[in-house]
Amino acid sequence: MRLVILGTGNMASSHAAHFGAIDGVEIVGAVDLDAERAQRFAQSYDIARTFTSLDEALDWGQFDSVANVTPDRFHFETSMKAIEAGKHVFCEKPLATHYGHAEGMADAAEAAGLVNMVNLTYRNVAELQKFRQLVDEGAIGTIKHVEASYLQSWLVSKAWGDWRTDPTWLWRLSTAHGSNGTLGDIGIHILDFAAFGINAPITSMFCRLKAFDKDPDGQIGDYVLDANDSFTMSLEFGSGALGVVHATRWASGYLNTLRLRAYGDKGGLEVQHGMNGSSLQMCAGEDAEIAHWQDVPVEPVPTNYHRFVEAVHSGVNGDPSFRYAADMQKVLDLGFVSETKRQEIVVG
Structure with missing residues (x-):
């Protein structure tokens, strides 16, 4: 190729x-x-x-x-x-x-x-792929409830640079500079983490967005600090499960961490991925009776890059496709509509 x-x-x-x-x-x-x-x-x-x-x-x-x-x-x-x-x-x-x-x-x-194909990079996390496999195999039964979070701390910590002086970060806080805030920047990652992980589309949602005060003037140079710093979403999935998804740039102690938990009628699964690696745990069967979580071993998985190359060679489109990413973009767009109208939105 x-x-x-x-x-x-x-x-x-x-x-x-x-x-x-x-x-x-x-x-x-x-x-x-x-x-x-x-x-x-x-x-x-x-x-x-x-x-x-x-x-x-x-x-x-x-x-x-x-x-x-x-x-x-x-x-x-x-x-x-x-x-x-x-x-x-x-x-x-x-x-x-x-x-x-x-x-x-x-x-x-x-x-x-x-x-x-679209490079949703967290599809490369072997623990997330194993999570999805276990869900598809029915290891935790019918999923009832989902929690997902994407936590960053660069508005608090200077570990990745000082947002007050570095245009690399400042533009992400300003709608006039092309930013749709946290929802537009990392929302697709955590929504994909959840929807892919439990193998169910998002069918309705209620979203809240917030841009917190970060400067007395609300502006640094040409950058008006009006893009959302945090979002929360209440979701229903096509499987009937309810879920809560949230993300923020104010999470002290978390440089860049994604977490997904799913609870079914036979047990629960939790995957966490961050700068220091990934983990996957399950509480099911007899363990559910005593709330005991066990680590789940995983094997390496092909990356998005490998799967794109294979798709070109085979002529069979890979996942995540443009169509999937477009459907996710619809959910993101409707998040802004939900915030403006202060109401639940059906994802048509």
């Missing part, structure tokens, strides 16, 4: 390292508006060609697939161009900035018969 990496910012290095380590994959080009940055990136990963636009790369055309690592607001335009040119697309999350574009991307890729 011949691959072009579109966008050479921070996340592109992960794409280059992962795809470059897969047998049969040749990274043949790197695209960036900044020619010098593209050249530095290409030299770091032994990539033969660089381009300063996707159009220029498509005019050359000697490749099969695109890894789209552009900023979120460019995913729609660039992915649609690649699809129109007959290229398979592996796109960073979120697929688009709103459902209309995400749906259009899914429609176009499916109509063209092209492989389309």
Whole structure:
């Protein structure tokens, strides 16, 4: 498979390292508006060609697939161009900035018969994949209740930098700079963690969003600090289970931690993933009588990068697909509607 990496910012290095380590994959080009940055990136990963636009790369055309690592607001335009040119697309999350574009991307890729996948990175967590397997096998019975959280602390801790002075973080706090806040940034990850983990779609939701005061003026330089810092969601799933999902940037003690708990009529499962690794525990059968949790062993799983390559080779689309990501984007969009209307929203 011949691959072009579109966008050479921070996340592109992960794409280059992962795809470059897969047998049969040749990274043949790197695209960036900044020619010098593209050249530095290409030299770091032994990539033969660089381009300063996707159009220029498509005019050359000697490749099969695109890894789209552009900023979120460019995913729609660039992915649609690649699809129109007959290229398979592996796109960073979120697929688009709103459902209309995400749906259009899914429609176009499916109509063209092209492989389309979204890099929801926490699908690479072996413990989450095992969690899903155990749910599908009925290990905890019919799921009744779900809890999921995504906890970060960069508004409290400077472990990843000082948000007050670093544009890398400041833009995430300002809607005028393209941020949809915590819900738009990491919401798709924790919603996917929950919906994939229990193998059930989200059918209705009630959402609350909050941007807390962070500066006496509510603004630092050109950055108006109005994007949500925290969200909570009350959900119902297609399986009938109820759930609570929440995320925040104020969680002291948690640099970047996702947790999912599911409780069924035969037991419970809990997966946690953070900077220091992952764990999976189950309380079922006789253990449920005494509330005893046991660690569940897991085996390594193929990454999204491997599964995209396999999908291109086989011609069978992989998961998570554009369609799945579009459905998740609909839930995210409706979260803002629910907040504005202060009411429960059915996900149609």
